[in-house]
Amino acid sequence: MMTRLMSLTLNNVKNVRHGTVDFPVLASGGSVTGIYGANGSGKTSVIDALALLKQTMSGMPIAASSGELVTIGESSMTLTAVFLMEIQSRHYVKYSVEYRKQDTGLGVEKESLSFLDSPEQAGRPIVVNDNAKDTELGLSPDYLWRSLALNHGGRNTVIFARRDVMLERRSYLFSDDFLGLVSDVESIGGELSLKAMNRIQEVVSLSTAVRQLKRYAWNSISILSTKNTASVSYSLLPLSLPTEDDGLSARFLDLLGENVVIERDMEKLNRNVRMFNQVLPMMVSGLTIRLKEIDTKLMDDGNIGVRFEPVSVRDGMEVPLRNESEGIVRIVGMLAYLIQAFNNPNACVAIDELDTGIFEYLFGEMLGEFAKGAQGQLIFTAHNLRPMERMQPTSDTIVLSTLDPRNRFIPYRGLGKTNNPRRQYFNALELGGTTVPLYKGGMPQLIGAGFTLAGNEHDQIDQQVEDGMRALLDVPVDGLEEALW
Numbered sequence: 001m002m003t004r005l006m007s008l009t010l011n012n013v014k015n016v017r018h019g020t021v022d023f024p025v026l027a028s029g030g031s032v033t034g035i036y037g038a039n040g041s042g043k044t045s046v047i048d049a050l051a052l053l054k055q056t057m058s059g060m061p062i063a064a065s066s067g068e069l070v071t072i073g074e075s076s077m078t079l080t081a082v083f084l085m086e087i088q089s090r091h092y093v094k095y096s097v098e099y100r101k102q103d104t105g106l107g108v109e110k111e112s113l114s115f116l117d118s119p120e121q122a123g124r125p126i127v128v129n130d131n132a133k134d135t136e137l138g139l140s141p142d143y144l145w146r147s148l149a150l151n152h153g154g155r156n157t158v159i160f161a162r163r164d165v166m167l168e169r170r171s172y173l174f175s176d177d178f179l180g181l182v183s184d185v186e187s188i189g190g191e192l193s194l195k196a197m198n199r200i201q202e203v204v205s206l207s208t209a210v211r212q213l214k215r216y217a218w219n220s221i222s223i224l225s226t227k228n229t230a231s232v233s234y235s236l237l238p239l240s241l242p243t244e245d246d247g248l249s250a251r252f253l254d255l256l257g258e259n260v261v262i263e264r265d266m267e268k269l270n271r272n273v274r275m276f277n278q279v280l281p282m283m284v285s286g287l288t289i290r291l292k293e294i295d296t297k298l299m300d301d302g303n304i305g306v307r308f309e310p311v312s313v314r315d316g317m318e319v320p321l322r323n324e325s326e327g328i329v330r331i332v333g334m335l336a337y338l339i340q341a342f343n344n345p346n347a348c349v350a351i352d353e354l355d356t357g358i359f360e361y362l363f364g365e366m367l368g369e370f371a372k373g374a375q376g377q378l379i380f381t382a383h384n385l386r387p388m389e390r391m392q393p394t395s396d397t398i399v400l401s402t403l404d405p406r407n408r409f410i411p412y413r414g415l416g417k418t419n420n421p422r423r424q425y426f427n428a429l430e431l432g433g434t435t436v437p438l439y440k441g442g443m444p445q446l447i448g449a450g451f452t453l454a455g456n457e458h459d460q461i462d463q464q465v466e467d468g469m470r471a472l473l474d475v476p477v478d479g480l481e482e483a484l485w
C-alpha cells in the first residue's frame with residue numbers, strides 16, 4: 001500500500017514561527033518539490049523537521065542534540081504531517097506531535113492521529129497521547145482507551161509502558177506497546193462499553209495506519225544532509241542485499257575508504273553497482289564505478305571476507321573514489337536515493353543543498369526529467385535556479401521561503417507558461433510585488449562600499465565611505481542614477 005507525504009506544517013522550528021509546505025502530486029504520480037529562498041530563510045528547517053519526524057514515527061529515541069531545533073526563546077515546537085494512504089474508505093491520515101525541550105534534547109509532549117476525507121480537513125483525533133495531561137492514562141477520548149486498557153492487561157500495564165517510552169524520549173503512538181493495545185481490539189468482542197464499541201472500526205483502521213506509517217518512516221524516508229545528525233551521509237553508498245525471506249537489507253559502503261563483506265555478498269553488491277552504472281554515465285560523461293578487490297581475509301565468524309575499495313573508471317583509467325572531486329562523490333552518494341525516488345512510489349527522499357558541486361545544466365535537466373517521470377517523492381533545497389525553468393508546472397514543484405517567520409513558505413505563483421519563472425523570481429526579489437517579502441538586501445553599491453570600509457584603517461577614508469553610504473541611503477530612487485554618476 002502506497003504512503004505519500006502531502007503536507008508538513010512547522011511551528012517554532014528554528015527560525016520558522018509558522019510555515020506549511022504542500023507536496024502536490026504530479027501527472028506522473030510522483031512529487032518533486034524544490035524549496036528556494038534567501039540564506040537564513042528557513043529552507044533547511046524543512047529537512048531538519050523531516051529528519052525528526054522520521055525518528056519519531058520509526059519509534060526511535062529522539063536525538064540528544066535535537067533541542068537546538070526549537071526557536072530561541074521557546075520551550076516547545078510542533079510538527080503536523082498529512083499523509084495520503086489507502087485504509088478502507090479513509091485516504092488521509094494526519095499526525096501532529098508537540099515536542100518539549102528536555103535538557104539539550106526533546107521529548108514528546110503530545111501527539112495525535114486523525115483520519116481525514118481531504119488534506120485540508122481539520123479532522124477529529126482517533127487518539128491523543130498527552131504526557132502533560134493530568135489523567136490516569138493520558139490517552140483520549142478517555143472512555144474508549146480506558147475500556148481498551150482494561151482488556152489489555154489492566155490500566156497499570158498501559159501506564160507503565162507510557163512512562164517507559166516517555167523516559168526514553170520516544171513516541172508512544174508508534175511504540176510496540178501501543179500497537180499491542182490497538183491490535184487486541186478485534187479479539188475483545190463484546191467486552192467493551194457500548195459507546196466504545198461504536199468506535200471499534202476506527203481503532204482497527206488506526207492499527208493499520210500506525211503500522212503502515214511506522215514501516216514507511218523506517219524504510220522509505222531518507223534524509224541526505226551534510227550535518228552529522230543526518231540519517232545518511234553523502235560518503236556512504238546504500239546497497240541492497242536480498243535476505244532469506246525475500247526481503248532486502250541495506251548495506252552502507254564507505255565511498256572514501258576500504259570495506260569488507262563476506263564472499264557470497266560480493267557478487268550481490270556488484271549487481272547493485274552495475275545498476276548504478278546504467279545511469280551514472282548519463283550524468284557524468286563516461287564515468288562508471290566498480291568495487292576493486294584488494295585481498296581476502298578470514299573473519300571472526302569463520303566466513304571468508306573480501307576487502308575492496310570503490311574506484312571510478314573513465315577512459316579505462318581507475319582512480320580511487322576518495323580522490324575524485326566533491327561533486328563526483330556527492331553524485332555517486334546520492335544516486336541510490338535518486339533511483340529510489342524516481343521509481344518507487346513509496347520513497348520519500350529529502351536532500352539539503354542538492355545543487356552543491358553539480359553542473360548547472362545537468363542539475364536542471366535531471367530535475368526536469370524527475371518532474372516528468374518520477375513515481376516517488378523528492379524534496380530538496382537549492383540555490384541554483386535552473387530547475388525553475390525545467391520543472392513543470394512550476395506552481396506544483398517550487399516553494400519559496402519568505403522573510404515573514406509567521407508565513408515562512410509560499411507556493412510559486414507565476415504569470416503563465418510563456419514567462420520565464422527564473423526571471424520572474426529575480427524581478428520579485430529586486431522589485432517586490434509579492435504579498436509576502438522574499439528578500440531584503442542593500443543596493444550593490446552599498447555592498448562594495450562596505451567591503452571598502454572593512455578593508456581600510458585610515459580614519460579619513462572611513463569617514464568618506466560612511467558619508468557616501470549615508471548619501472546613497474537618502475537618495476530617492478528617481479535620483480539614484482544622477483547621484484551615482
